[in-house]
Amino acid sequence: MDVSSPRRFGPAPTLGGVLSLAALLLSGCVSSPSARPEAPQPVGETSYRERATAGMQHYQLALGEISAGATPLLHPAPVYPPALLAARLPPQEVEALLVVDTEGKVNDVRIADEAQADPQQRLFAQAVRTAAEQWTFEPLRISRWAADANGNPHEVDSEARPFSLHYVFHFAWKDGKPVTDASAPPDAGR
Template identity: 50%
Template structure:
């Protein structure tokens, strides 16, 4: 019995000694990049004005692709970067254009972030913005008289961040109000 106790004790001590060793640094630390985004309504944004009896719906993201953090920037892990992009969406809900205000004058590093945003945002799709006109018939029952899909635009802020040898691009929700955005 004493021999069994000694064997179990030695085994337990060996396990504890192994657990107390500091982890070895990995020689192949893989840096990664992520992105986040959230919808914004810039000051002065034009909106569709609905007439009496009109109702809008849609204009909500249906499919979103997260931008890829620029691999060329991971090595020096720059400070966080924000890119505001205006997504111009067709009446069918497809992104026709992605506009970034300072794109023409952007420095080389910022241009990499802008390119990542544009490449991802061009793959987004939205539930089409539909404007319906309702009216009441002679019996007082409401029904759709006319329905029309319309183009729209929405602005999003994309946030790129590098931390601890890795990068992150954060994501947020789209606006909750249908038809929210510029014409």
Template identity: 40%
Template sequence: MTTPSTGKSVHAAAWLLAGIAALGGCRRAAVRVDPPNRGDVSYRALIDPAQPRYVLEPRQSFSKPEPVDHPAPVYPPELLPLRLPAQTFAAKVIVGADGRVVDVRMLAAPGASAPPHADAFAAAIRRAVTAWTYTPLRIVTWAETDRGAEARRVETRPFSLDYAFTFAVKDGRPVVTNDAK
């Protein structure tokens, strides 16, 4: 059968449309499957206004260090079967002048005792965080010249940031939460 206006076969077009409709019925929705025995972890920076900061002199500016690579810690696989309640730990991340982490210090609330399995969570934090990198913190000293302001000296400096890490498993499956309690 052909259409009068185009002279093309309607029969072939009908088969093509039927085939597309049949294939559309076979399409599956994408399903996310989490790997078994893997917990997820969230983390966030803690801002402490009382923490010492660099004081800039007149004619100085700084470039804020930015995270370059920040893999999250992995939930300790040996603890997943225990179905522990959400665990939040704080750590001070000390970064060298080159932007690489040089030390990770676990922070405890004053008077608080370490929760069960704290060593395994702390080890997971240390393993991940020691791989973190940042752009260096740069302090620039400017000078006025006949051509305008000019950078006279650029120094990179070490810095530290505090983070809260929350490890959680719900119904035997990993979940991510930003609730630091």
């Protein structure tokens, strides 16, 4: 055998065979097109602030009485109304009075000017109401203290009382996303 001649094993490949082999090898590299991702749905964030109002009544504590509690334990923020997301409205505020029972549960939400609200404002008010009705607070407790013969203070008795707090809920857009907030001064309420 001549060393300069190429060695062949079997018949020479045809062009169709080469193309078929190439197609088979390339088919292993192809992946099926992925489903087109859905556009993300806009979502809102919320917050709030407690607000002291003129004429707000406070419990009058007698000598030896202290109050404790009336702090939010569970306070989910309202959801920006989905029906208004596309409208990208200017900032909105909703004032609400939360009436809390002796167990710390919100049993009434009073929205300021709700009767005169337009349909959009009513959607914001409903978002506030839905969230606020889920709030729970540490019950407000009024305790009476006295001192024994040695001057050591001790609690004589304690009772839970209902209370109410004003909040302002704020709905706005920030960085292309709806934002809601609510807040209040720390000394407000009771």
